Amino acid sequence: MDPLYIVTRGFEWQRDRDTDAGWELVRWLGSAESEVRVLAATVLARAVGLRARDVRKARKKLSRQRFVKTVHPPLGPERLKSMNTPYGLELVDSCMTCRLRQNHWFCGMSKASVKMLGDVSHLITYPAGALLFVEGQAPRGAYILCSGKVKLSTTSRDGRVLILRIAEPGEALGLSAVISGQPFELTAETTGPCQLNFVEREALLERIAQNGELGLRSSQALSREFQAAYRDIHDLVLARSSTGKLARLLLSWTERREKLTISDEPRLYPALTHEEMAQMIGASRETVTRIIGELKKRDFIKLEGSTLIIRNRMALAALAA
Numbered sequence: 001m002d003p004l005y006i007v008t009r010g011f012e013w014q015r016d017r018d019t020d021a022g023w024e025l026v027r028w029l030g031s032a033e034s035e036v037r038v039l040a041a042t043v044l045a046r047a048v049g050l051r052a053r054d055v056r057k058a059r060k061k062l063s064r065q066r067f068v069k070t071v072h073p074p075l076g077p078e079r080l081k082s083m084n085t086p087y088g089l090e091l092v093d094s095c096m097t098c099r100l101r102q103n104h105w106f107c108g109m110s111k112a113s114v115k116m117l118g119d120v121s122h123l124i125t126y127p128a129g130a131l132l133f134v135e136g137q138a139p140r141g142a143y144i145l146c147s148g149k150v151k152l153s154t155t156s157r158d159g160r161v162l163i164l165r166i167a168e169p170g171e172a173l174g175l176s177a178v179i180s181g182q183p184f185e186l187t188a189e190t191t192g193p194c195q196l197n198f199v200e201r202e203a204l205l206e207r208i209a210q211n212g213e214l215g216l217r218s219s220q221a222l223s224r225e226f227q228a229a230y231r232d233i234h235d236l237v238l239a240r241s242s243t244g245k246l247a248r249l250l251l252s253w254t255e256r257r258e259k260l261t262i263s264d265e266p267r268l269y270p271a272l273t274h275e276e277m278a279q280m281i282g283a284s285r286e287t288v289t290r291i292i293g294e295l296k297k298r299d300f301i302k303l304e305g306s307t308l309i310i311r312n313r314m315a316l317a318a319l320a321a
Contacts, residue, residue: 003039008130010043094118095197100146105170106221107144107197113213120203125195132173132188132196139177139184141200145169148194152186153279163279164232166191166272172221178204179218191272245281246291248320250301250310268308 006028012021028040095118101107107114121144126132132143135154143150150167164186167173177184178201208215254266272280278288295301300316302309310316 003035004131005124005126006036006039006043008126010046012127095121098146100169102170106172106217108170109213109217113211116207116211117199117214118197120207121197121199123195123197125193126190128190128192130190130194132190133184135185135187136183139174139181139201141198142175142178142204143173143188144197144199145171145173146195146197148196149191150194151189151191151276153189154186161279162282163272163276165228165280172218175218175221176225179208179222242281242283242287243291243294244319244321245283246277246288247295247316249277249280250308251313251316251320254310254313266310266313268310269306 006025009021009024022044025040025044028036029044031037031040095101095107095114096111098107101114107117109117123146126148132150133139145167147169149169150173151163152165152167152173153161153163155161167188173188173196174184208218250268253268274288274292275285278285281288292301292303295316296303298315300310300312300319302311
């Protein structure tokens, strides 16, 4: 059980009074793992203002009482397909039956390889703002992003934050640290509700050694990480101005779309604030706000509520060049 998930569920119970989270914490009090029991009791105690020891004692008393167990019929496949998680994400029952997986994803492998990986993975749902791992932390395992987006950033000694990129579904997070055994070089934080598969380090390394297809996927993922880091450094250092960097960032959000003609006006729904955009291009929030205002005046972009419309992609490309 991932300790971060237990803490996250405690935060949801304390902040949002999510009863499902509260009952999940209560169930963990009876876990076979002592670390899970202690952490769940501590989180519950902080939420209700009691001592962790008192919470554990209360759980033992409740466990001695007899409860009527209600047996529910198993859910059929059609019912499972229509169900969503508490955050509105599509419910993933297992890796073998996952409808989200695509061929170019890290987990887009043969059925045998997917089953091997799925047998040792744990599906976890996180809310927005959850920390998967932090810079300098020893790697316990890697995450495969099933849905949602994750912000990858690094922090300088004086507290300046630089967002290196936004991870998309299908990516493996923390893989380089897991394979090298070195501390995480980045901090990973969810930008919205996410579903991820967590694989412990020892289990992942063992299966990479046993399965050639999984080893190849891991090598390809590390290669893409290196290439992305090279492009980011090139764009960050060699771009002449903050305007050019921001124009390049906006254009990069349109590259994943299907074929666009020159006359098309892509509509973007950026999940990043001006502060986060500034952290991606190495500028200040005030600078980003000013540049966006200038681009609006020149009719390069248009804002409709939270929707950003690119009116002139050719002009933005000229600024980014």
